[in-house]
Amino acid sequence: MINIKLIENILQEILVETVSKLYGKENAEKLFIQETNNPTFGDYQTNYAMINAKVFKKNPRLIAQEIVDNLEKNDVIEKVEIAGPGFINIFLKKSFIENYVLSTGKEKIDFNRDISGDIVIDYSSPNIAKPMHIGHLRSTVIGDAIKRIYTFVGYNVIGDNHLGDWGTQFGKLIVAYERWLDKENYEKNPINELERIYVEFEKKSAENPELLDIARAELKKLQDGDEKNRKLWKEFIDVSMSEYNKIYDRMYIKFDTYYGESFYHDKMGKIIELLKEKNIAEKDQGALVVKFPEESHIPVALVQKSDGAFLYTTSDLACIDFRRKKYNVDRLIYVTDDRQQLHFKQVFAITDMLGWDVKKEHVYFGLMRFADGVFSTRKGNVIKLQDLLDRAKEKVLDILKERNPNDENIDEKAEIIAIGAVKYGDLSQNRTSEVIFDWNKTLSFNANSSVYLQYTYARIQSIFRKANIDKLSNNLSLTTEAEEKLAKTLIKFPEAVLRAADAYKPNLLTDYLFDLAQTFNSFYSSTPILKSTDIELNSRLILCEKTAHILKEGLNLLGIKVLNEM
Ligand code: ARG
Structure with missing residues (x-):
């Protein structure tokens, strides 16, 4: 398969050649190309002349002029203009755009990244015996999208569910299990029952602190390998996992490994030895702590209790x-x-x-709140994921029934739309700010929602059903402004993916997809498609096909499915 390069990189190569000739190879390294945000400034631009004015001791506009004058003829650039203090604005040739659109989906994208190292992404990671809450929803959905995006860029990505399966809660649970378990409830809904007896333990131990000592003793027994306690612990994990897996399956989430905290419990002693040996950790009132340089402003970390x-x-x-x-790690990502x-x-x-030479990234996110009062009687953080998904599905079912009361596949559709909406409602917002979950927007057919994108995709499928053409010819000719605008949006998909990857921000991809859908829909309303003929019909159908391809691919990178009919 041939690889298609990012347009930024294609332009970069052309300009680097010119700049190397003019100012030497070593001065060509800092040449970067950016998309413009306003078509009057061309399609792409570079600020190379401005950032090198001091280096060359030359007026930036003069540098820009020298570059422009020495640009070799090529098949990519239609014209260049010098603007403002020394920007070089680049306009693409129409034939280049047409060819680039035609290659979409046919050629593998070369993202120009060193993909030789593995990425391990640590996400979801719920705590055993507790229901997954909204915080884990965000981690699961964002982590899964980042995993898909990096895989698409070409990396080998290992998704690890770092389960909270080791800790003080188990001593308490064992005590509570033996005293207060309601067998019937436990069979029906094990996590809920485990949660209930855990709360029971907290209540009872507040009145009777002796219970805490008993729990501590049970925990110690578990850690020392007591057979009965190990068996119970294993059971808590199994019943919890089977509940979590129902949710993961429902959301098409897959992990490669499930090394929970327990997996590391016999590996920590060695770490402590190492920290002591290297004089990184020191004794402090019987405990072991690590102190950081003052200028780092990081407070002391406790690594072993007294x-x-x-x-x-x-x-x-x-x-x-x-x-x-274990891996040839390039970087570790934590969500x-x-x-x-x-x-x-x-x-x-x-x-x-x-x-230890590894890149590490903490991809953190803010809290999620609900705008319409559905869940407002309870604190956002204790909302159960299951309830949220069910609620979304009910709402979608209502909307679909109203739109098309005789639809036979309504249940299946509602499920796909609801899962997509919940994921997209999360992914489309800047992850570091607090997220307000607004059902109206999330389920809207014309706002920035997955529903709108799925709807646009389905609309294109319906065009093809009506067109009844088996094969389009590989021939694209852009004539109208709306066609050209759509084509120029289509070719920016790879760059949007890379931006989302580099910033660990799926919302940069959703912004792009929303823009694409809007651009398509204005093309659709201004341009006759099925009423046109010959090359016009062929070109317009190609634009439809490529839009559908990118919508599907883009949504897939967010873990969202498309529908042929809505
Ligand atoms: N189980 C933790 C929690 O629910 C998240 C674990 C994140 N991963 C990690 N390697 N610490 O808060």
């Missing part, structure tokens, strides 16, 4: 050590809410002190 117990930090260090040895920022700062800083 009773010998390890901590969350210790476990994440053991986890990084494991990953860097959690923003309350864990300090935790990861500390862990990453210690990793650097240990001299």
Whole structure:
């Protein structure tokens, strides 16, 4: 298969050649091409002349002029203009745009990234015996999208569900299980029952603190390998996992590995030894702590308590050590809410002190709130994922029934639309800010929603059903302004994907897809498609086909399915 390059990179190569000739190879390295945000400035531009004015001790407009005058003839650039303090604005040739559109979906995209190292992404990671809440929804959905996007860019990505399957909750659960379990409830809805008895434990132990000692003893027994407690622990994991898997299946989420916290429990001792050996950790009132340089402003991290117990930090260090040895790691990505920022700062800083050479990224997100009062009686964070998905589906069913009461596939459709809407409602917002979940917008047929994108996709499928043509010829000729605008939007898909990848922000991709759908729909309303003939008909259908292709591919990168009919 041939690879198609990003347009930015194609232009970069052309300009680098000119610049190398003029100013030498070493001065061509800092040449970057950007999309413009206003078509009067061309399609792309570079600020090379401006950032090099000081280096060359020349007026930037003069540098720009020299570059423009020496540009070799090529098949890509129609014209260049010098603007403002020294921007070079680049206008693409129509034939180049046409060919680029034609190659969409046929050729693999070369994103020009070094993809030789693996990426491990740590996401979802719920805590065993507790229902998944909205925070885990965000981690799951954002993590899955980032995984898909990086895979598309070409990386080998390993998705790890770092389950919270080890910790003090198990001692308490074992005590509660033996005393207060309602068998019938447990069979019907195990996680709910485990949650109930856990709350029961908290209540009872507040009155009777002796229970805490008993729980501690049970935890110790579990950690020492007591057979009965291990069996119970295993059971808690199994019943929880089978509940989580129902949700993952429903949301088409797949992980490659499930190394939970328990996997690292016998690997933490070695980390402590290493930290001591390298004088990174020091004793502090019986405990072991790591102190950071003052200018880093990172508070002290506890890595071992005075009773010998390890901590969350210790476990994440053991986890990084494991990953860097097991994989050919290029980078580690963690997706959690923003309350864990300090935790990861500390862990990453210690990793650097240990001299472990891995890139690390904490991809954090804000809280999610609900705008329409549906869930307002309860705090956002305790909303169960299952309830949210069910609620979304009910709402979609109502809308679909109203639109088409006789639709036979209504249930299946409603499920796909609802899952898409919940994911998109999350992914389309800037992940670092607080998210307000607004049902009206989320389920709207004409706002920035997955419903609108799915609807646009289905509309194109219906055009093809009506067109009744088996094969389009590989012939595209752009004549109207609306066609050209749509074509210019289509060719920017790879760059939008890369922007989303580099910033770990799926909303940069949703913004692009929304823009594409809007551009398509204005093309659709201004341009006769099925009423046109010959090359016009062929060209317009090609634009339809490519739009549908990118909508489908783009939604797939967000973990959202399309429908042929809505
Ligand atoms: N289980 C944790 C929680 O629910 C998230 C774990 C994130 N991953 C990690 N390697 N620390 O808050």
